[in-house]
Amino acid sequence: MxxxxxxxxxxxxxxxxxxxxxxxxxxxxxxxxxxxxxxxxxxxxxxxxxxxxxxxxxxxxxxxxxxxxxxxxxxxxxxxxxxxxxxxxxxxxxxxxxxxxxxxxxxxxxxxxxxxxxxxxxxxxHYATLVNGEGGLELHRASDAAKDQSYVLGVLNADQLAHTYFxxxxxxxxxxxxxxxxxxGLSVAQKPDSHDICFIPDGDTRGWLAEKVGAEQGEIVDRTGAVVGTHEGAHAFTVGQRRGLKLGIPADDGKPRFVLEVRPVSNTVVVGPKEALAIAEISGERFSWAGPAPTESEFACHVQIRAHAEPVPAVASVTETGVRVIPEAPLDGVAPGQSAVIYVGTRVLGQFTIDHTVSAVPAGV
CATH class of the missing domain: 3.40.50.620 (HUPs)
Structure with missing residues (x-):
């Protein structure tokens, strides 16, 4: 070739x-x-x-x-x-x-x-493998689980896999x-692996975003809507974040609070207890299949929401508007915009961008 x-x-x-x-x-x-x-x-x-x-x-x-x-x-x-x-x-x-x-x-x-x-x-x-399955070429995890990169390849479609070599x-x-x-005799034998975001080499994502997006002071509120602090720009916060909140009003129970939601339109950051980070359902409209599409509208699978996260057993449903996944155990700290990659065994079935999440702990509980 x-x-x-x-x-x-x-x-x-x-x-x-x-x-x-x-x-x-x-x-x-x-x-x-x-x-x-x-x-x-x-x-x-x-x-x-x-x-x-x-x-x-x-x-x-x-x-x-x-x-x-x-x-x-x-x-x-x-x-x-x-x-x-x-x-x-x-x-x-x-x-x-x-x-x-x-x-x-x-x-x-x-x-x-x-x-x-x-x-x-x-x-x-990339550390991933291609397998000729019954329905066509399939993308699978690598042999080395520690280096497996199939998560970041979940966006590849059948045509792309047909012209790929790993x-x-x-x-x-x-x-x-x-x-x-x-x-x-390759001089790069001991060269360190790259990490962090390549176009932000100093690792200061917050500072980089402040320069690109601009910083505007806004409110930090709890799940009831009560103001508990202020911030210098909602873009600097991600779901699950604990540090850097600088809240002026402590929680009633004295426990730490975490970012639960970022609302860019109102420039508001929502915080709450760690338990509220548990997510019972995720869904998204932007999806693709890595090779043959699933033949059933509902099927058992594993879902992975970060490159190095543990895959979680789940049930996926393909609807007219997108893909919905309900994990057996709640997912922790899921943020809209993350990619959820769906696996069946070692095979990458496909992926979707998370648009919507449902908390396992309703507000007020």
């Missing part, structure tokens, strides 16, 4: 590319420039897609003896990921930019260009990938 290898400059994509070459595929490496800030440099394990990363990717491609290019996707990244991130926070939702990047950049914009240029598939260093999915551990990189 003709393979376009997305080389981030990290150890995973370098080893994935090496395996594609070793398997006999015709491989071309490409690094995506996602920022117009030409002087951007990596700081330890913070950030990605920087000048340093591009140079590391080029060195790996040179060692493997494959052509290498840098493609400027910064405008698309700005429009589809950064602006989406800002608009979601403005609407009081908590988005996942990594998932959106996979959906809009790596497996949409990049894959579209790859197919136009005659490539058969895009290769990445060489690392069956590797038992990240340690083996690093050892392989060392043995192959």
């Amino acid at each position: 003709r393979i376009l290898a997305a080389m981030s400059g990290g150890v995973d994509s370098a080893v994935a590319t090496a395996r594609a070459v070793e398997a006999g595929h015709e491989v071309v490496g490409v690094h995506l420039a996602l920022s117009r800030a030409g002087g951007t440099l990596r700081t330890g394990s913070r950030g990605c897609c920087t000048i340093e990363d591009a140079m590391d990717a080029r060195r790996a491609a040179d060692l493997l003896g494959i052509p290498f290019y840098v493609w400027d996707f910064s405008e698309r990244f700005r429009d589809d990921v950064i602006e989406d991130f800002i608009s979601e926070y403005k609407a009081g939702r908590t988005p996942n930019p990594c998932l959106r990047c996979n959906e809009k950049i790596k497996f949409a914009a990049l894959l579209e260009r790859a197919i136009e240029l005659g490539f058969d598939a895009v290769c990445t260093g 060489p690392l999915g069956a590797t038992p551990s990240k340690a083996l990938v690093r050892a392989e990189a060392e043995a192959r």
Whole structure:
């Protein structure tokens, strides 16, 4: 096959590319420039897609003896990921930019260009596996549960899966990938994994949002509507947050209070007891299926609401307006805007963006 290898400059994509070459595929490496800030440099394990990363990717491609290019996707990244991130926070939702990047950049914009240029598939260093099932190609969890990245790939559809190549999915551990990189002479063998939001490399999401969205003082209220404090901008708060509330009026029982809801229209933050974070039902209208769609309108499954959260047994229902999931045990601290990924066994069935939640503890209880 003709393979376009997305080389981030990290150890995973370098080893994935090496395996594609070793398997006999015709491989071309490409690094995506996602920022117009030409002087951007990596700081330890913070950030990605920087000048340093591009140079590391080029060195790996040179060692493997494959052509290498840098493609400027910064405008698309700005429009589809950064602006989406800002608009979601403005609407009081908590988005996942990594998932959106996979959906809009790596497996949409990049894959579209790859197919136009005659490539058969895009290769990445994600930890996930593809399985030929009875109804078609399926996306499954990786062998290494600690590194499994199937959650952030839940947005991929059947057509995208058909042009995707994940060489690392069956590797038992990240340690083996690093050892392989060392043995192959790849300079990134011990390079730290990137974390945090790549376009906020200093990790100060609140400060970054204040600059982009603006800060306006508003009220913090309890579940009855009583004002218990003020804030400098609702965008700085997320559901489940406890620290930084600076409440002027303590709870009657003296227990800590947590953010239960963010209301951007009124610039209000709602707080309450930890028990009120328990969510008995989630639903959303924006959904997609990773491969064959479910054949039943209601079925047993597991739902995962964060990249590293434990999957929870649940019952999912596909309605005329979207997807609804009722977990066996309440979910903790769910925020609108998060992605809920639905699993059946190890298979990723699909995902939806959470628009609505139902508390397991009604107001006044």
